[in-house]
Amino acid sequence: MKFYYYTLLIAITLLGCKKDYAKDNGDYAFFGGEIINANNNYVVLSKSKRIIDTIKLDGNNRFIYKVDNLQPGLYNFKHGGEFQMVLLEPSDSIMFRLNTLEFDESLVYTGEGAKKNNYLINEFLRNEIEEKQIFKFCQLNAEDYQKEIDSIKDNKLKKLKKFKNKYDTSDLFNKIAQANIDYNYYFNKEIYPFVHYGGNKNDILESLPKDFYSYRKNIDYNDAFLKDYFIYSTFLRWNFNNIALSEHYKHAEKNHFKSSDVCYNLDRLALIDSLVTDLEIKEDLLHHYTVNFLNKSKNEKNNNAILNFYISKSSNAEGKAMITQYAKALHNLKTGETFPETVLIDTRNSETSVDAIINSPTVICFWSQTYYDHFKESQHKIYELSTKYPEVKFIVINVDSYGMDSALKALKRNSFTFKNQYQFKDPKASKEVLAIYPITKAFIIDKDHKIVNSKTNIFARNFEEQLLGLLNR
Incomplete structure (x- = not known):
């Protein structure tokens, strides 16, 4: 009910704004919304890979934004790694409401231009x-x-x-x-x-x-x-x-x-x-x-x-x-090479390194809030594999630049363990050195820090065979 009162308030505001901007000949649109379980305090609006603005949420995780010099068409809005498209045309006043736990499924539009979206x-x-x-x-x-x-x-x-x-x-x-x-x-x-x-x-x-x-x-x-x-x-x-x-x-x-x-x-x-x-x-x-x-x-x-x-x-x-x-x-990441020295931040926001935490056969895998489905599926898969293969250490690294607090919130919100969870100190440099693309890639490392496989995937059909091969080395 609060959202609908909010929508009504915005609608009244927009009616006033439209009168003020009548001289713009309709080359604008209003776009706003409310985000439940927000992952951060902003929304990024872009078009054709060009960022238009980073819009800050208010204390109730809401925002309203006027798109000036509107180019009618499809726009992207992104929050906490998830994104969706919205069609904006002249004089639209579109509001949305969504829950980040079910981003696409919960997305509902209201206002002028809502029906088409x-x-x-x-x-x-x-x-x-x-x-x-x-x-x-x-x-x-x-x-x-x-x-x-x-x-x-x-x-x-x-x-x-x-x-x-x-x-x-x-x-x-x-x-x-x-x-x-x-x-x-x-x-x-x-x-x-x-x-x-x-x-x-x-x-x-x-x-x-x-x-x-x-x-x-x-x-x-x-x-x-x-x-x-x-x-x-x-x-x-x-x-x-x-x-x-x-x-x-x-x-x-x-x-x-x-x-x-x-x-x-x-x-x-x-x-x-x-x-x-x-x-x-x-x-x-x-x-x-x-x-x-x-x-x-x-x-x-x-x-x-x-x-x-x-x-x-x-x-x-x-x-x-x-x-x-x-x-x-x-x-540089071929089989037999030593895994590159990489500085990490642990869940207590203290610095450590990959070299310091590898002391047994190890799998290193990655996640990002940008790929939310992969994040959830991979965390479940890692729990399953680590339970089945206790001899193998699973190191899980968040590659985002949002800070460890943001990563911990995502883990906590989904009831995932903090055990062996880390973040790169320098995400950009580390992703380049480790060639982390796609995000599904994983490394298998032996106890001596030597690379066994730098191009594997925990969801691969033969991944468990690879783990058995690692343990039998």
Whole structure:
């Protein structure tokens, strides 16, 4: 009830503000909200990777902000590592309420412009739920699979039509809502050969109906408007995975495919270079695939081939410097090397070091409030593994720059143990030295501080086999 009184108060305030700003011709919007179980005291508002402002919460974890010189479109708001999008158009006065313990699920908008945003967040949540169902459908033959996803798309189109008939929607909203439906459908098509249980991907491709990928001729690989939209970027990645597969089979054995093959990865990078001209979209894709390959490959020759291709095609000096440093760090973290000396802060805010706390076979893993789902899942997994393998020490390091107090609040709020929890003293430098990308990576270290595996993952199917190998050394 307090929130609704607050919303009413804000609405009255905004009505007054709108009169005062009438001369602005509507090139502004108001955005605010209330955050339950706040992780920190601010919200970051951004658009197209450009931070607009860091907005401080008041004593009741609320805020109200006027976006001047509004560029209509999708904006990001971020709090405590979680983020979501909001569509802002001229003269919108949008308020939200959310609980950080269920960030997306609890998000509700009110005010002028709320209906379109509630529609979009509900579609986002629906897509997440449908994903598991889609993966099951992928085991059907191609014709039956297409019927299932066609049915899902038709239902979404009917729902959108009903919404547009009920409310006076803008062309901008219509474009985004339609793109959400279309690119989810295209995404479902692109993942089919990879998720389908068949081992021979070439046979799967050849069994597809001739029009299965007919929509590709209309794909815009350089859509500047949608480039910040999650489903568009996700589609592009899977589309390049797929078309690179077809390209790969033109010169590879028809019954052979591994996503780790250097020739497949070079094919994919070459396709990106040939089809994408938008520099930001191209850089995001080249960067993503280059880093992923380097993180998984242990073949120095192949790593150099991928790195050199990226450097020759990227126009982003900062990106090239970062990936070159990343490759160098990975080279220094090979099996048999001594784990780098790293200064940590313990839960009592005292300095220590990795060298000082390794005295037995050890696993070092990481978490960030930016990846909240991984944070929760990894803490549960570490508890399970440490109970099952008491001979192994699990060191858990928070990589954020928010300070240890913020990390401890996140642990306490979720009832996780403080045991063997640490934070980097210098997060930026430590993440570079240890090449911490993705956040799921983990190190296996022997009792003599030697690296056994620097590219593992506690969720990997063979992770427990790796632990047994460590204990039997």
